[in-house]
Amino acid sequence: MPALVLTLALTGASGSTRAADPAPVNEVAPGVFVHTGQIAEATRDNDGDTSNWGFVVGERCIAVIDSGGSTATGEALLAAIRSQSPLPVCAVISTHVHPDHILGNAALASLKPAPEFVASQRLPAALAARQSTYTALALRQLGADRAPVFVAPTSLVGAQTVQINLGNRDLTVRSWPTAHTDNDLTVSDETSGTLFAGDLLFVDHIPVLDGSLTGWLAQIPTLRALSATRVVPGHGGVASGAAAVAAAWDREHAYLLDLRDRVRASLRIGTALARAVDTLTAPAGWQLTELYHRRNVTAAYAELEWED
Amino acid sequence: MTSPRSLLRAVLVGIVSLMLGTSLAIAADEPSPDTEQWAGLRQYLFANRPIADNVGDVVDLDAPFRAEDASVVPIGLKAKIDQSGGRYIRKLWLVVDKNPTPVAASFELTPESGRADVETRIRLEEYTWVRVIAETSDGQLHMARKYVRAAGGCSAPAGKDNEAALARLGKIKFKLEGEVETGKPTLAQMMVSHPNNSGMQMDQVTRLFVPPQYVRHVEVAYGGKVILSADVDFSISENPNFRFYFMPKAGGSELTAKVVDSKDLTFSSTLSLPKVGI
Ligand SMILES: [Zn+2]
Numbered sequence: 001m002p003a004l005v006l007t008l009a010l011t012g013a014s015g016s017t018r019a020a021d022p023a024p025v026n027e028v029a030p031g032v033f034v035h036t037g038q039i040a041e042a043t044r045d046n047d048g049d050t051s052n053w054g055f056v057v058g059e060r061c062i063a064v065i066d067s068g069g070s071t072a073t074g075e076a077l078l079a080a081i082r083s084q085s086p087l088p089v090c091a092v093i094s095t096h097v098h099p100d101h102i103l104g105n106a107a108l109a110s111l112k113p114a115p116e117f118v119a120s121q122r123l124p125a126a127l128a129a130r131q132s133t134y135t136a137l138a139l140r141q142l143g144a145d146r147a148p149v150f151v152a153p154t155s156l157v158g159a160q161t162v163q164i165n166l167g168n169r170d171l172t173v174r175s176w177p178t179a180h181t182d183n184d185l186t187v188s189d190e191t192s193g194t195l196f197a198g199d200l201l202f203v204d205h206i207p208v209l210d211g212s213l214t215g216w217l218a219q220i221p222t223l224r225a226l227s228a229t230r231v232v233p234g235h236g237g238v239a240s241g242a243a244a245v246a247a248a249w250d251r252e253h254a255y256l257l258d259l260r261d262r263v264r265a266s267l268r269i270g271t272a273l274a275r276a277v278d279t280l281t282a283p284a285g286w287q288l289t290e291l292y293h294r295r296n297v298t299a300a301y302a303e304l305e306w307e308d
Numbered sequence: 309m310t311s312p313r314s315l316l317r318a319v320l321v322g323i324v325s326l327m328l329g330t331s332l333a334i335a336a337d338e339p340s341p342d343t344e345q346w347a348g349l350r351q352y353l354f355a356n357r358p359i360a361d362n363v364g365d366v367v368d369l370d371a372p373f374r375a376e377d378a379s380v381v382p383i384g385l386k387a388k389i390d391q392s393g394g395r396y397i398r399k400l401w402l403v404v405d406k407n408p409t410p411v412a413a414s415f416e417l418t419p420e421s422g423r424a425d426v427e428t429r430i431r432l433e434e435y436t437w438v439r440v441i442a443e444t445s446d447g448q449l450h451m452a453r454k455y456v457r458a459a460g461g462c463s464a465p466a467g468k469d470n471e472a473a474l475a476r477l478g479k480i481k482f483k484l485e486g487e488v489e490t491g492k493p494t495l496a497q498m499m500v501s502h503p504n505n506s507g508m509q510m511d512q513v514t515r516l517f518v519p520p521q522y523v524r525h526v527e528v529a530y531g532g533k534v535i536l537s538a539d540v541d542f543s544i545s546e547n548p549n550f551r552f553y554f555m556p557k558a559g560g561s562e563l564t565a566k567v568v569d570s571k572d573l574t575f576s577s578t579l580s581l582p583k584v585g586i
Contacts, residue, residue, distance in 0.1 A: 041460055098462040122470075124514035129466035129505075131513065133378065133433055137462075150513045178469045208461060211468050270485050272427065272551065274370065274382040291460055295376040299468065302380045302429075302547065306481070306501065 020075035022083045023049070023068075028240070029192035031057040031169070033084060034232050035077070037068060039205045039287050042100060042141040047072045051100040051234055054196060055081055056189050058166020061090035064115075065187050065196040066234075067104025070142055071149060074104025078111075091155075091164050093118040093173060095198025095234065096181045097126040098210070099134040099148065106149035118164070119153035120175050120183035157185060176200065179216035180208070180234075188226065195228035195245075203236025203248050206286035207255055209299045213263075217256050224249040258283060263300040264307070273301050338455045341437050345405040353401065353411070359441065359449040364388065366450035367397065367424075367442035375432045378459040379466060380545050385440045387424035391417065391493070391555075397424035399443040404543055406436035408506065412543035421535045422493030422555035429545040431465035434458050467503055467546040476501040480577035482565055488556045488581055498528065498565045499549040500575060506542040523548050525568040531560035556581070 025033040034054040042048045048069025055064045055077070062081060067074045081089065092115045094102045108115060131150055138148040157175045164171040172188040180199040187196040199208065200216070200223060209216070230240045231248060239248040259280075266276040282293035341361075350359070360366070370384030385400050402413040407430075417424045424442070432438075439453040467473050478501065485495035500523065507520030522542040527534055535554050554563060563579040 100462060124516055125470055125518070126466070128514040128516040128518065129470075130464040133464040133466070134462070136434065152513045152515070178472065182469045182471070210462065212472070215469075272382070273380075273429070274372065274384065274427075277372075277376060277382070295459065295461070295463060298377040298380050298382075302377075302545075303468075305499070305549075306476070306479075306547070 020079045022079035023076035025080050032192050032194050042069050044143045049073050057085050058169035060167025061088050063091040065093050066101040069100035069103050071106040074107025089115045091116045096184050097123050103148050105151040109151045116155040117153045118155045120185050121156040121158045122183040126183050178212040179219045181211040193229035195231045197231050199234035201233040203233040205235035206289050206292045208292050209296045213300045220253045259300050263304050343405050359451050361451050367452050369440045369452040369454050371438050371454040371456050374457040375459040378463040380429050381432045382429050384427045391419050396445050397442045398445050401441045403439040406434040407543045409541050409543050413540040416537040423553035427551040433465050473503040478575040482577045482579040490556050493553040497551045500567050501547050504546050523569050527566045529564045530554045
């Protein structure tokens with residue numbers, strides 16, 4: 001009898017998902033697994049493996065935090081989970097709407113029983129407005145045969161903090177005022193003191209502004225005061241230990257503050273947008289500045305010109 | 309206008325790409341400006357009138373090589389002639405071939421505009437030709453164009469903070485960008501806080517429906533005469549922004565701006581000028 005059950009379970013598993021190689025993960029704390037994506041733009045070669053994701057294993061079930069930038073990254077994530085634990089996935093939490101963080105959800109949508117897909121209550125509107133652009137972008141970057149599939153969230157997080165119980169292990173999900181985007185979430189594993197910061201924290205990868213510069217600057221002290229013992233950024237390496245965590249927040253804060261101050265100075269002397277973009281060069285020490293710094297100046301300018 | 313030769317070339321390329329099983333996208337990074345969209349638009353806007361293409365003696369276009377932020381792409385329409393009584397620019401069209409509504413704006417100007425330079429910002433989603441077409445007071449048409457590459461990363465033409473945009477709806481900032489001197493074109497900037505969105509049909513994933521609301525007309529008057537009148541739509545960025553010139557004159561004490569959106573909401577603002585020196 002037990003042998004029969006096992007056979008059925010195996011048949012079900014191989015029938016429901018395509019075999020994928022498990023993505024490499026680090027167990028950064030007991031039961032907390034993190035995959036570090038490349039610091040790069042999505043391409044056909046890296047197949048959207050350009051952001052960090054992780055999963056947390058409780059006694060009853062598993063929560064996934066982000067899933068990479070393609071169905072393939074989600075399949076590799078699922079294989080990584082299966083190489084660590086047979087427990088069901090009960091929650092898939094998206095830290096924000098950007099496609100490099102959510103497109104792997106497609107590989108998790110057919111799990112039985114279905115997990116809750118958790119996102120900010122502002123994510124549906126942001127996704128609706130951006131989905132056609134993100135689809136075109138994925139087809140251009142990953143290839144015409146890798147059409148992205150978006151999964152609708154089933155559980156929305158508003159101003160109230162939400163607890164997710166995984167069986168003797170609690171995750172705290174917080175929604176933030178507009179910062180990196182207008183739909184940022186963070187996830188804290190209370191057992192290990194690990195904070196999944198999504199793109200509220202960039203390490204080595206230049207921060208990317210797609211929300212509010214002043215909002216982001218205002219939230220960093222609060223994020224820093226969560227006093228995580230370890231923080232998983234949306235891009236770049238995990239910061240471990242109180243000193244490294246504080247340094248990572250400070251470094252990002254310094255970039256954003258410098259951006260704010262220089263754009264404000266340009267506005268004060270009446271510099272036009274195109275000229276500000278050409279003249280406010282990127283500070284040293286970040287990767288992918290050629291892709292994102294000019295864009296950050298543009299976004300900062302369009303925001304700060306409304307200040308009185 | 310598509311010449312017989314370019315039609316033939318298009319047919320040949322089509323045959324070759326069919327044979328190779330590849331798409332036209334592998335062609336040179338800067339493709340032919342004779343796009344299908346432009347052929348249709350040209351006919352619609354100008355019928356068979358001749359257009360001096362990319363000569364650069366009447367009008368020029370400032371546009372970036374690549375859109376940095378898909379929702380805010382700065383564009384400059386630059387006059388190469390004076391706005392004097394003889395021959396001046398009376399109309400400028402801003403066309404973005406691949407946008408859902410390619411005629412992003414049309415501006416009407418007068419000699420009192422001082423200079424037919426207008427800067428604004430557009431949304432841009434795809435690799436596309438961007439064009440300015442100027443009509444001079446003698447009825448001639450002149451075009452300048454640039455090929456602009458789409459933004460990378462996760463940049464989208466959508467607004468960044470929907471709630472904040474709506475909370476500030478209709479606020480206008482109107483200011484001078486230079487010294488006011490009689491008879492010398494003076495730069496001013498007018499920006500209006502508005503989500504300027506195209507709306508969307510029921511979204512299949514999120515089940516959301518957002519009605520359109522965008523700025524459709526902008527008018528600036530000086531000394532009681534309209535000096536800039538623009539028909540615009542949601543190809544213009546969120547919080548539409550215009551930098552333009554006017555010609556200060558004795559007795560002209562204020563600029564007034566009127567903005568009308570697609571829901572017929574009207575917003576207006578007045579800019580008092582420092583006393584003009586004679
Ligand atoms: Zn992001």
